[in-house]
Amino acid sequence: MKLEVHHIRALKGVRQLTELNVTGPDQAHAAQAAGIDIIVSGRLDQRDAIRAAAPGTHFCFGLIYGHHVNTDQALRAAFDALDAGADSIYCCLSPRIIEGLAREGVPVVGHVGLVPQKARLTGFRAFGKTLEEAQRLWREVCDLEQAGAVAVEMEVVVEPVAAAISSRTAMTVISMGSGGRCDVQYLFAVDVLGETTARMPRHARAYADFAAEYARLHDRRAAAFAAFRAAALDASYPAAPEVVAGNPAETGAFRAWLEGSRP
Amino acid sequence: MTRRLTMHDIQVAKGRQKLVQLNVNGPEQARAAVVAGIDIIVNGEAARWPAIRAAAPDTHLCLSLRYGDQASATEVLRAAFDALALGADSIYCPLSPAMIEPLAREGIPVCAHAGYVPQKTRMTGLRAAGKTAAEAQALYRRIKEFESAGATMVELELVAAPVAALLTPRTLMTTVSIGSGGGCDVIYLFGVDILNEAPRRPRHARAWDDFGAEARRLHDARVAAFSAFRTDVATGRFPAPAETVAAPPGVADAFTEWLDRQPQD
Numbered sequence: 188m189k190l191e192v193h194h195i196r197a198l199k200g201v202r203q204l205t206e207l208n209v210t211g212p213d214q215a216h217a218a219q220a221a222g223i224d225i226i227v228s229g230r231l232d233q234r235d236a237i238r239a240a241a242p243g244t245h246f247c248f249g250l251i252y253g254h255h256v257n258t259d260q261a262l263r264a265a266f267d268a269l270d271a272g273a274d275s276i277y278c279c280l281s282p283r284i285i286e287g288l289a290r291e292g293v294p295v296v297g298h299v300g301l302v303p304q305k306a307r308l309t310g311f312r313a314f315g316k317t318l319e320e321a322q323r324l325w326r327e328v329c330d331l332e333q334a335g336a337v338a339v340e341m342e343v344v345v346e347p348v349a350a351a352i353s354s355r356t357a358m359t360v361i362s363m364g365s366g367g368r369c370d371v372q373y374l375f376a377v378d379v380l381g382e383t384t385a386r387m388p389r390h391a392r393a394y395a396d397f398a399a400e401y402a403r404l405h406d407r408r409a410a411a412f413a414a415f416r417a418a419a420l421d422a423s424y425p426a427a428p429e430v431v432a433g434n435p436a437e438t439g440a441f442r443a444w445l446e447g448s449r450p
Numbered sequence: 451m452t453r454r455l456t457m458h459d460i461q462v463a464k465g466r467q468k469l470v471q472l473n474v475n476g477p478e479q480a481r482a483a484v485v486a487g488i489d490i491i492v493n494g495e496a497a498r499w500p501a502i503r504a505a506a507p508d509t510h511l512c513l514s515l516r517y518g519d520q521a522s523a524t525e526v527l528r529a530a531f532d533a534l535a536l537g538a539d540s541i542y543c544p545l546s547p548a549m550i551e552p553l554a555r556e557g558i559p560v561c562a563h564a565g566y567v568p569q570k571t572r573m574t575g576l577r578a579a580g581k582t583a584a585e586a587q588a589l590y591r592r593i594k595e596f597e598s599a600g601a602t603m604v605e606l607e608l609v610a611a612p613v614a615a616l617l618t619p620r621t622l623m624t625t626v627s628i629g630s631g632g633g634c635d636v637i638y639l640f641g642v643d644i645l646n647e648a649p650r651r652p653r654h655a656r657a658w659d660d661f662g663a664e665a666r667r668l669h670d671a672r673v674a675a676f677s678a679f680r681t682d683v684a685t686g687r688f689p690a691p692a693e694t695v696a697a698p699p700g701v702a703d704a705f706t707e708w709l710d711r712q713p714q715d
Contacts, residue, residue, distance in 0.1 A: 220673045221679075222680055372683040394679055395674070413487065419632075428653070430629070438586070441587060
């Protein structure tokens with residue numbers, strides 16, 4: 188059964204949910220088969236394919252930071268995503284813009300702690316290591332809740348701080364590297380699959396080695412294409428069943444016409 | 451290959467050296483085509499062009515204008531220049547000689563399309579071309595029109611092989627055979643057919659691998675990995691301490707005490 192926002196809210200404190208950021212329909216389809224509760228993607232070019240690949244899974248569509256410069260634009264994009272079948276909207280903009288979406292009934296997920304889109308300002312680091320920063324996080328969470336957000340992604344926040352906040356807010360708290368005492372455990376599918384040959388975040392865990400799988404597939408692609416090339420050059424491709432023979436009498440007539448028309 | 455072929459190189463190879471062309475569906479196939487020494491790669495999905503160009507910087511890249519996207523010579527020329535700016539070495543255009551001529555006039559290497567043209571099956575039906583002398587003659591005239599318009603290549607699709615072989619030495623254009631036998635200048639197939647990735651393979655295509663089975667296997671591996679993540683969350687085995695950030699001593703207690711003093715809504 189697809190979880191709607193009200194189901195997700197009702198499950199707060201009942202059981203941990205799982206969430207994956209997917210790059211496309213292959214991962215979305217597998218996430219549904221694996222019983223993942225929520226999938227997320229901000230890729231507009233993949234949005235419809237992802238929705239179609241996982242019709243029974245809660246799909247949170249992400250508004251890309253920088254694409255929308257006021258509430259009207261964010262609301263337009265959010266409505267477009269809901270029309271396309273999204274179940275909720277991720278938006279890492281300020282409570283002021285989130286309020287504009289929530290006011291119109293759009294289920295919004297905000298973002299606090301390490302927000303990579305804002306790392307120019309904050310640096311790439313863990314959050315909540317000092318009392319002062321933990322207090323600031325709490326106020327940010329309260330502001331989002333006040334604005335009407337239904338959930339908040341909490342990224343790389345020290346574990347006891349995330350746990351304390353999670354137990355005190357009505358919002359669903361989505362942990363990305365913020366420990367196991369929030370409401371939802373969230374990872375990127377590329378990390379879970381071990382697709383990233385680049386650096387893996389410390390908080391992520393790989394359950395497969397798709398980098399090796401892809402390297403193997405690359406070698407097989409290259410071998411198949413090389414076999415095609417060799418066969419084309421030695422004329423073993425195309426063989427008789429792979430060509431249209433035509434009609435010998437008609438071809439003969441065409442040849443005679445060609446030779447007559449070209450002195 | 452150290453240097454990518456220009457259209458000039460392709461024309462010089464006519465009658466001397468057979469070339470091999472591949473339609474690639476993305477950067478993965480483009481990268482493999484480079485390793486395999488494929489001479490020409492083709493793609494018609496504009497969103498993927500920068501990634502494909504980056505994946506195969508030294509391979510001749512023919513970018514395809516999609517039938518229906520351009521409705522005037524001006525639009526065709528604009529789209530072709532845009533594709534060249536993205537790194538195309540030549541342009542495939544399935545439109546008429548009247549649309550191709552303005553491209554050639556401005557120095558753009560163009561590949562035309564004759565025989566069975568899938569985009570035009572409403573008109574022709576889905577069938578091989580050149581099975582009668584009359585149809586072969588019409589094909590000859592069509593090819594000469596493309597040649598006069600300035601096209602330097604022409605894709606011949608599902609043309610009776612002896613007819614394609616008769617046409618090839620009688621045109622200055624480089625002929626590209628897709629299902630038109632081995633007597634053309636270039637032999638052309640789709641990467642998805644060679645890898646058996648498409649739901650259905652045309653009769654003229656040959657598969658050298660079975661990526662359909664690989665796709666099913668990878669799907670199962672994805673499901674297994676995601677299921678393991680889900681199970682670990684449900685049983686408390688994820689996240690482990692190494693995957694979380696611990697608080698410095700005292701911070702958690704001080705924060706909890708402060709939280710408890712906050713006014714309740």
